[in-house]
Amino acid sequence: MASVAVIGGTGMNQWPGLVVQKQLLVETPYGAPSAPLLLGKVYGIQAIFLARHGEGHRIPPHGINYRANMWALKQAGVSAVVAIAAVGAIAPWLPPGAVAVPTDVIDYTYGREHTYSDGEHAELKHVEFTEPYSERVRRELLHGALEARVDIAESGVMGVTQGPRLESTAEIKRLKRDGCDMVGMTGMPEASLARELGLDYAGLAVSVNWAAGLGSGDIHGEIHQSIEAGMAKVRAILERALPALRARDEVMDS
Template identity: 60%
Template sequence: MIAVIGGTGMNQWPGLLIDESRGIDTPYGTPSGPLHLGRWNDQPLIFFARHGEGHKIPPHAINYRANLWALYSVGVRSVISISAVGGIHESMGPAQLAVPDDLIDYSWGRKHSYSDGPPDALKHVEFSDPYTPRLRAILLRAAADAGIELMDGGVMAVTQGPRLETPAEVRRLRRDGCDMIGMTGMPEAGLARELGLEYASLAVSVNWAAGLDEGEIHAQIEQSVTHGMARVRQILALALPVLSAEAP
């Protein structure tokens, strides 16, 4: 089963036919919202709103452990994360897309592991490829087939939020080698790895990071979300049939 986790700009999914909205109780508390089981373009999938119904839960307050466990408990094995990001790399201007291949976690205070000590088993998961190469390849191929240029690879900086970064912080992230900035990629990716789930991100730049452009950031976001998310849906329309046919 395939799940798409929607973030900023994709809290709703036009054309998604929902057969069932299922609330899940987990050992780690309550997820952000129900799992929407349905079909899109005749492809079965589960859609999940990371920030909850109405986009009300800030990044640092999301119960990532409950979210990923809920998906795992209903048979999901592949997760595509849709993430709105701020662009640092020159290829990541507003409305541009990327399929990152690495990340740096700058968040703090989040429940980031299922290994909390006894009675839970201790897991030192391998994380050299935070984003599953097979899943990345499918997204990249779908983008190429759709004629959509995007950034192949790149380092995602995961910041705490919900405030945006200062120009000095962005300069630091650039020195660290980051190409884009999001607020929700961790511990989501790490938890997926602990559960043995495939995980990849389709990142949409909705603004230049602070200090890299003279425009007003929120105006850039409003102008970029609609165009960027339309291209995301074009890619998913081609990627989902391949994922269904090549399920791990």
């Protein structure tokens, strides 16, 4: 079984190059995941792909069953997760088309089922979240970017908003004051649920537009222009990073 999984979002609802061997229909105590887990071969290894927004990109950020998604990956034997997310750029060093590996997160979402410690399915558990992302996975992603000769931002704070609407100019000013470098809609509670389950989780954030009030053009037009260039960089990084993650897991299991 694959120990490495990729969660794809906007711009990567499918994984080009993945030769699907099996669709895993996983039942969880929290309902169904967004889509069947696709087990397949890519870059010479077995990996699992999960379309975060479902087949056909139909589930909005606030409607995603994050608990079922992460539980399904854990149940399928996954130990390392790379989450792909399209983000709006707040920091000037993250122009559209650039890629970052976030180091921290601020959660602005509300009403999402954000924990397994709900008093019904699991006992109370206060997980440590000082560093939200797995340093092991981050390190392999950065090394993969180096090998692929892809310029990458090695850090950054991700602000996660509710969606599906984009933010107002005033909201982006607030996020900037709070220390956010980028803004997305799906990074939480994904990261904290992964931590509760003991999954090594990190992200690749693809800048697809300047956040509200920071650019000069049409935001949706900017997204369409930059998303494929950013996702091409993501695929190049994954091609180098995932085999290294898989090899590391095999060593740890031996």
